[in-house]
Amino acid sequence: MAGHHAAGSLASLRTSSNLLLSSTLTPFLYPCLDIAWQASSSAWSSPSRLRHNAAHSPIYRRSHGTFHTVSSRRSDNISTASQLDVTTSNVDVNQYDHLDPSPPDYSSAPFTDTCTLTVAAGAGGHGCISFLREKYIAHGPANGGDGGTGGSIYIQAVHGETSLHKLARRGIVKAERGRNGQGSMRGGSRGEDVLIVVPVGTVVREIWRHDPLEEEDGRHRKGRGFGSDMDEDVEGEDRPDQSRKWRRDKWLLYPGTLPKSFTSADFPALPRPRRNNLVATQPPAPLRLDLDKPMDKPLLLAAGAMGGLGNPHFVTKSVPRPKYATKGEDGTRIHVELSLKLLADVGLVGLPNAGKSTLLRALTRSRTRVGNWAFTTLAPNVGTVVLDNYKGRPRISDNSAIRSTPRTNFTIADIPGLIEDAHLDRGLGLGFLRHVERAAMLAFVIDLSAGDAVKALQALWREVSEYEKIREEQLNADTEHQVPDENGLVTFRPFESSISPDLDPEPIDEEDLVLDPPVGRELPPLALPPISSKPWFVVATKADLPETQENFFALQAYLKKVQAGAEAHPSGKKNAWKRTLSAVPVSAIRKEGVEGIPELVIGLLDG
Ligand SMILES: Nc1nc2c(ncn2[C@@H]2O[C@H](COP(=O)(O)OP(=O)(O)OP(=O)(O)O)[C@@H](O)[C@H]2O)c(=O)[nH]1
Numbered sequence: 001m002a003g004h005h006a007a008g009s010l011a012s013l014r015t016s017s018n019l020l021l022s023s024t025l026t027p028f029l030y031p032c033l034d035i036a037w038q039a040s041s042s043a044w045s046s047p048s049r050l051r052h053n054a055a056h057s058p059i060y061r062r063s064h065g066t067f068h069t070v071s072s073r074r075s076d077n078i079s080t081a082s083q084l085d086v087t088t089s090n091v092d093v094n095q096y097d098h099l100d101p102s103p104p105d106y107s108s109a110p111f112t113d114t115c116t117l118t119v120a121a122g123a124g125g126h127g128c129i130s131f132l133r134e135k136y137i138a139h140g141p142a143n144g145g146d147g148g149t150g151g152s153i154y155i156q157a158v159h160g161e162t163s164l165h166k167l168a169r170r171g172i173v174k175a176e177r178g179r180n181g182q183g184s185m186r187g188g189s190r191g192e193d194v195l196i197v198v199p200v201g202t203v204v205r206e207i208w209r210h211d212p213l214e215e216e217d218g219r220h221r222k223g224r225g226f227g228s229d230m231d232e233d234v235e236g237e238d239r240p241d242q243s244r245k246w247r248r249d250k251w252l253l254y255p256g257t258l259p260k261s262f263t264s265a266d267f268p269a270l271p272r273p274r275r276n277n278l279v280a281t282q283p284p285a286p287l288r289l290d291l292d293k294p295m296d297k298p299l300l301l302a303a304g305a306m307g308g309l310g311n312p313h314f315v316t317k318s319v320p321r322p323k324y325a326t327k328g329e330d331g332t333r334i335h336v337e338l339s340l341k342l343l344a345d346v347g348l349v350g351l352p353n354a355g356k357s358t359l360l361r362a363l364t365r366s367r368t369r370v371g372n373w374a375f376t377t378l379a380p381n382v383g384t385v386v387l388d389n390y391k392g393r394p395r396i397s398d399n400s401a402i403r404s405t406p407r408t409n410f411t412i413a414d415i416p417g418l419i420e421d422a423h424l425d426r427g428l429g430l431g432f433l434r435h436v437e438r439a440a441m442l443a444f445v446i447d448l449s450a451g452d453a454v455k456a457l458q459a460l461w462r463e464v465s466e467y468e469k470i471r472e473e474q475l476n477a478d479t480e481h482q483v484p485d486e487n488g489l490v491t492f493r494p495f496e497s498s499i500s501p502d503l504d505p506e507p508i509d510e511e512d513l514v515l516d517p518p519v520g521r522e523l524p525p526l527a528l529p530p531i532s533s534k535p536w537f538v539v540a541t542k543a544d545l546p547e548t549q550e551n552f553f554a555l556q557a558y559l560k561k562v563q564a565g566a567e568a569h570p571s572g573k574k575n576a577w578k579r580t581l582s583a584v585p586v587s588a589i590r591k592e593g594v595e596g597i598p599e600l601v602i603g604l605l606d607g
């Protein structure tokens with residue numbers, strides 16, 4: 001018993017000393033001791049992991065003209081990654097095969113394809129109440145500066161971002177408030193702008209908007225609201241109780257002044273709220289942006305609000321030293337829904353365990369998880385295929401002249417596996433199919449060793465086209481739902497939720513400023529091109545396994561027939577895409593046969 005115990009503790013001692021070896025500097029001192037450690041740790045020190053850890057925020061701030069972007073593009077990452085690989089590869093290349101990886105060798109990138117976000121432009125700074133003070137000038141003139149303009153919110157679609165998860169976490173993005181004005185006529189400085197960086201293919205749709213100026217205008221048009229009670233032409237008896245209508249929330253008082261010592265009569269009419277000039281460049285409300293191209297300039301979403309006016313603005317003959325200034329305006333807030341319309345250039349569609357993730361790893365530097373069980377992949381992984389500029393560059397077809405810049409990369413999305421009845425939301429069901437819809441072209445990945453390849457392809461197409469049918473019905477129902485007016489146009493009132501026209505003319509209290517977010521609207525589903533019109537091809541994988549050749553030939557013959565029109569298109573649609581249907585036999589795990597895929601993809605994407 002005691003001996004057994006001793007042996008046990010010895011074993012544990014040995015493992016703990018192993019642990020010690022692997023977690024200290026020992027391998028550097030005694031490299032011969034720990035080859036296994038190198039093999040396993042190379043996965044952890046792999047540059048791709050560094051890349052994911054150094055996640056940068058998609059939001060950048062700018063002050064005075066230039067955004068401080070710290071963005072590192074994917075292509076940069078890849079070049080640094082390959083440089084790093086060269087330095088590490090002289091350790092032991094063969095021990096580390098990224099196509100059949102050990103369990104810890106994967107990175108899970110979080111992924112979100114729709115999210116809602118509130119963007120809030122910066123409020124304006126307050127005006128200043130100040131008076132010149134100098135020797136021998138006892139009561140100097142007013143010299144308070146104006147408040148600064150609030151920061152604006154910009155958006156820009158760039159290559160390299162593939163997911164909205166960083167934005168989804170934030171919930172609200174606020175630009176900085178303008179600074180308050182100061183004495184000696186010093187104006188407040190502007191608030192910092194904020195740039196939101198989104199992937200190419202993002203669609204921005206507005207759910208609600210709270211624009212304080214628009215609301216002010218609404219009130220003004222109705223003859224109620226700021227300053228209207230001060231107008232000379234308003235009949236005395238018609239005026240409601242002035243003290244209630246006076247916009248206390250709009251004015252700043254000189255420090256030490258008791259509010260009750262002011263009556264509203266002491267105040268001039270409140271100046272009309274000013275708008276930032278940038279508002280003119282804002283896209284019209286409600287926002288509907290389809291950012292399907294990389295943008296070289298940011299686009300303004302919400303302009304910052306203007307600052308308040310300093311007390312010199314209110315100097316009159318009767319009030320030479322006004323002890324008040326106005327507050328800055330509140331910033332516009334817009335609640336938007338961001339959704340990815342385009343996830344990647346190529347979407348890998350296949351049954352679970354077909355080898356999609358392995359194929360992605362073979363084609364790109366992705367470290368997506370691979371396992372010999374169904375549903376290894378639970379969220380899409382996007383990898384980039386970089387096309388070499390000089391050597392091995394795939395043929396760029398004749399229409400390269402049309403593209404201003406030749407294509408240097410394309411992206412592939414590895415999507416979770418699809419099972420039978422996925423369109424009824426089985427397995428990862430509809431969520432999965434939504435991703436299929438968002439790829440520019442589809443690559444059906446079929447496991448040659450798992451039975452009839454033709455049947456597998458047909459089953460995949462059946463699910464995809466069933467889903468498409470459901471979606472079409474949903475879209476039709478939605479368009480019918482919106483009852484058009486006489487002109488056949490749907491009239492849209494962006495602000496109806498926040499100011500209703502038959503609002504009781506209540507006096508405006510300060511509580512009004514603390515507004516609850518207006519009730520959101522349900523957005524109709526995104527209109528996307530039909531799946532069956534997308535180019536597609538088949539990747540017949542696991543071709544290294546025995547007895548897969550006949551299966552492949554049968555598949556090839558089937559595709560030829562479909563292309564010639566002798567067989568029905570597997571989607572069941574008459575005008576489905578079938579210009580050139582090809583099947584590529586590959587062994588992803590040995591990286592054989594995959595070289596031709598980039599060329600094929602480029603041909604289909606640009607063709
Ligand atoms: N022999 C052979 N095995 C392969 C090949 N490609 C993938 N496999 C193996 O097939 C299994 C499944 O591979 P995955 O890449 O995880 O499959 P998947 O389609 O991504 O699976 P899900 O994420 O679950 O949908 C793994 O054990 C791979 O090693 C291949 O070309 N040849």
Ligand SMILES: [Mg+2]
Pocket residue numbers: 356357358369370376377414416
């Ligand atoms: Mg997978």
